[in-house]
Amino acid sequence: MVALAPAPLTPASLDELAAAVRSAPRVIAVGAGTKPRLAAVGADVVRVSTVRLSGIVDYEPSEFTFTALAGTPLREIVAALGEKGQYLPFDPPLAGAGATLGGTVAAGLSGPGRFRFGGLRDFILGVRFVDGEGRLLRLGGRVVKNAAGFDVPKFFVGSAGRFGVLGEITFKVFPRPAVRRTLCLPVAETKAMTAMFAAAGAARWELDALEADPAAPAVWLRLGGPAAALDALAGEIFARWPGRTVPDDEAAAHWTAISEFDWAPAGGTLAKFALSPGQVPAFVAALAAAPGAKGWIGAGGNVGYAAGPAGAALPAWGGAGVTLRGNGPLWLGPPPRVEVMRAVKAAMDPVNRFPGLDETGA
Amino acid sequence: METTAVPDRTATLRRLMALLPPGRVLDGAAQLAAYGSDGLTAFEARPLAVVVPETQDEAIAAVRFCHAEKLPFVARGSGTSLSGGSTPCAQGIVITLNRLNRILRLDPAERVAVVEPGVINLAVTAAAQPYGLHYAPDPSSQSVCTIGGNVAFNAGGAHCLKYGMTSNHVLGVKAVLATGEVVTWGGPSRENIGPDWTGLFVGNEGLFGIALEVTLQLLPRAEVFHTVLAGYRTLEEAGDAVAAVVASGLLPGAIEIMDALALEAASAAVHAEYPPGCAAVLIVELEGPREVVAADRLRLDAILAASQPVEVRPARDAAERLAIWKGRKSAFSAVGRLSPDFIVQDGVVPRRRLGEALRKISAWSKEMNVRCANVFHAGDGNLHPLILYDGREAGALERAEALAGRILRLCVEMGGSITGEHGVGLEKRDYLPDMFSPEEVACLKRLRAAFDPFEIANPGKMFPGPGAPALTQHGLHPLEKAGVIARE
Structure with a gap:
């Protein structure tokens, strides 16, 4: 399929993006290709790549917001935020693999840190996108709080490019915790894992991440906050469940491996x-x-x-x-298919320039 | 849409009554009068009838009836909207959801609650409290406002910077759309697959349909709070302190500012005591595990000490904390006592431009001879200028609205928003085009038409258009006079 497809269009500005969308009857946006199934549609659908739509447009650390072009690699954003002691608390995955901001939105992917403050949908504030008729539109806002108009930015999260092509996205960010500590707690069986999720999730510790390796099996916890506080919190957790504090280097490697899906079979x-x-x-x-x-x-x-x-x-x-x-x-699984979904698709993309939700190339 | 309504009102009402059990349709003049306005008391309209469904099926039947008859309807909870979002349509139906008020499920292990739309915001937290959990969004009207209204208008509160708005806590929704179609999106999982339909639904301002069941996430209640009140000689010094707190890397649960006029009113109304000689008061609240708050508190103390306050008062116990919040949350209705009428605005500016925005508002207030108090969520740049006027005085409302309009346009010019948490509703619909281009407004209208092709669900809200209900000269909402709710 890929061999038959023509080379993707590579617009270098938002106006060029709109023109690229208008230039072909069928279009799908692609980023770095780290979640290729989302864009695996028929060869007649022209790929519009965001590879040249890259860069942070605006970053005001004092506002807790940034705006970046959709093709900006996550790692560039993570680095820029890190320089100012800030981060995207939902730990966007596949940064190491080169994933872009726009692709992460289209896939609706959040990483381990989403446990504490919510996922990607809870941090997206505004979008500029090209609709099915090739219009460049801006919806949502560029400040941390906004309730004007329908929440189209949220709707784009997980929408797999079926309703528009993202050009530029505004996010809320938070100050990064001063220190993190990772705890690994082995469990005897899956039921114990579920009980720990319930107990740890409701506890006073305000965990930064709460994940589990079903094969080990083991629960992985992460605390974030001022260094002075974390020893006491970790001590209290160990008093409840036996486990070990994971050394910083190993913890960093662990969370990177989770975010990069290194545990998944290559090519599978x-x-x-x-x-x-x-x-x-x-x-x-x-x-x-x-x-x-x-x-x-x-x-x-x-x-x-x-x-x-x-x-x-x-x-x-x-x-x-x-x-x-x-x-x-x-x-x-059984995705909901109701009449209004077709109506919304027609509202955003009346000419079916983007693939339909059910048009999945399979 | 009013042209399509009711060639024969009596016959329409008869058909509606035949559809529902006895007592569900109110049409007496006195009964209808109670539904004429919401929290934005300046507008009033007389609906054709009020439907009071007691089951989801009755609510669905009422909406399907409206669809079949192309009859406008407005869903209503407790009627606390500050943007006129639940102001009725003249000759339309009000569907009031207060009796759909069951908490259907509360799962402490998964930390979710499934509730009907008429459940009161604070009732969710009350039900979750025995498990050490709470429902985070806390609009000032939380003791009376309903979850259905919170969902429709994406309600905020004092803790939005850290915890987000209503939409960040709604995991799923079952709704009857204006077409009569019943949809279920999302569910108990905090993750979502496919486009975020739930996210699109929240904040629809009643233009898509009516939520019948809402799945909410619950959060563990913070173990301890550290609440500090600091007084400053000028608003700007208070603003500078906010900037310093934000730059420090702390993430307080709330950062609030009250100006001199607001302080004066709060002192008079709830006997709150503030440091003398202050033109502004800053409230900062840290929350979390005790060890984390203890460490963060040292940093906050140092930042505030360096910000040249007149005085810093940490709350020493829960009672003192509640007193600080009581003064803050009552500030608006308290200011309202200084004047027979007032408009609450709800603009957002980038946080770094707060000082500049406040200077301009103050100058315009003097220039236009309209008094204006300010209470705001400084942490997220959400201004709530409170514009005082006397509706009996010729031209006073118009001057107040002119000032409100200048403030909203200023917010847009500064890169902010015309609404942080009250929604566009009826009040700010003429300003939507200041924020969005004609093509963007057209996109929003197409989305509305996808959910509501006949434009029967809450028509006249969000989008500019003719047909505003009559302006009245009402002052405080009756519940405000009773001190039950506050505007914010």
Whole structure:
């Protein structure tokens, strides 16, 4: 399929982006290609790459906001924020692999830090995008608080380029905690994992991340805050559950590996599922039953990732999910399909220039 | 839409009554009068009837009836909207959701609650409290406002910088759309798959339909709070202190400022005591595990000490903390006592331009001879200028509105917003084009049409247009006079 597709268009400004969208009857946006399944549609659909739409347009640390072009690599943003002691608290994944800001929005992906203050949807403030008729529009706002107009920026989160092409995005950021500490707590079985999610999530510690490795099995906790406070908090956690403090180097490598999905088989399939914590034992059982499958549990049991080697089927899990890499259906589980979705698609893209939600090349 | 309504009102009402159990449709003049206005008392309209559904099915039936008859309807909770968002349509239907007030599920392990739209905001926290949890969004009207209204207008509160607005706490929604279609989006998971339909629905200002069930995330209640009140000789010094706190890397739960006029009123109304000689008071609240707050507090103390305050008063116990917040949250209705009428504005400016914005507002206030007090969420640049006028005085409302308009345009010019948390509603609809281009407004209108092709759901709100209800000269909302709610 890729071999048959023409080279992508590479607009270098927002006006050129709008012109590129208008130039072809069928269009899909692509970023760095780290979640290729989202854009795996028919060869007749022209790729519009954001590779040249890169750079931070505006960053005011005192405002807790920045605006960047959609093709800006996450690692550039993470570095710029880090210089001012700030960060995107949801730890956008795949920064090391070169993922772009726009692709992360289109995929709706958040990393381990989303446990504390919420996911990507909770930090997006405004978008400039090109609609299906090639108009460059700005909706949402550029300040941390805004309630004017419908919340189209949020709607774009996870929309996989089906309703418009993102050109520029404004985010809220937070000051980064002074120090982080990672704790690894082994558990005997999955049920204990779920109980720890419930207890740790409701505790006074205000954890920064709460994740689990279903294969070990072990729960990984992260605390963030002033150094003086963390020893006491960690001590209290260990008094409740045995475990170890992970040395800083190892912890950094661990969280990078999670954010980069290093645990997933190379060249295979990777999918994200929305879970409720109570579903975790069944999800882990489904993982265990699928030959070669691996997985990870994030956000205190609210998200599950599953991966398998090339050619192998994903675990038989009936819940809602999205395939990020590899073959298989883009949308997994029973997605809601109601009349108003078609009407909204027609409102944003009346000529069907972008693929439909169900037009997934499969 | 009023042209399409009701060739024969009596026949329409008869059909509506036949559809629902007895007692669900109110049409007596005295009954309707109670629904004529909301928190924006300057506007009033007389609806055709009020429907009081007791079940979700009855609410769905009422909406489907309106769709079939192309009859305008306005959903209403407790009617505390400050943007006129629940002002009725003349000759339309008001669907009041107060009796759909069940908490359907509260799961402490997963920290979610599923509630009907008529549940009071504070009732969610009350139900969650035994588990050490709370519902974070805290608009000042939280003791009476409903979750359905919070969802429709994406309500805010004093803790938005750290915790976000209503939309950041809504995980899922079941709604009846203006077309009569019933949809369910999202659910108990904090993650979402596919486009964020729930996110799009929250803040629709009643133009898409009516939420019937809302899934909310609950958060653990902070273990300890450290609340400090600092007095300054000038507003600018208070603003500089905010900048210093923000630059320090601290993330307070709330950063609020009250100006001299607001302080004077709060002192008179709730006997709040403020340091003498202050033109502004800053309130900063830290919260979290005790060890974290203890460490952060040392930094905050140092920052405030260096900010040349007249006095710094940390709350020594829970009672003192509550007293600080009581003064703050009552400030607006307290200022209202100084004047028979007032307009609450809700603009946002970039935080670094707060001082500049306040200087301009103060100068315009003098120039136009309109008194204006300021209470605002300084942490997120959300201004709440309170513009005082006497509706009985010829031209006073017009002058007050002129000042309000200048302030909103200033917010847009500075790169901010015409509304931080009250919504556009009826009040600010003429300013939407200041914030968005004609093509952008057209995009928003197409989205509205996708949900509501007949424009029957809360028509006349958000978008500029004819047909504003009559202006009245009412002063305080009855609940404000009783001290039950406050505007913010």
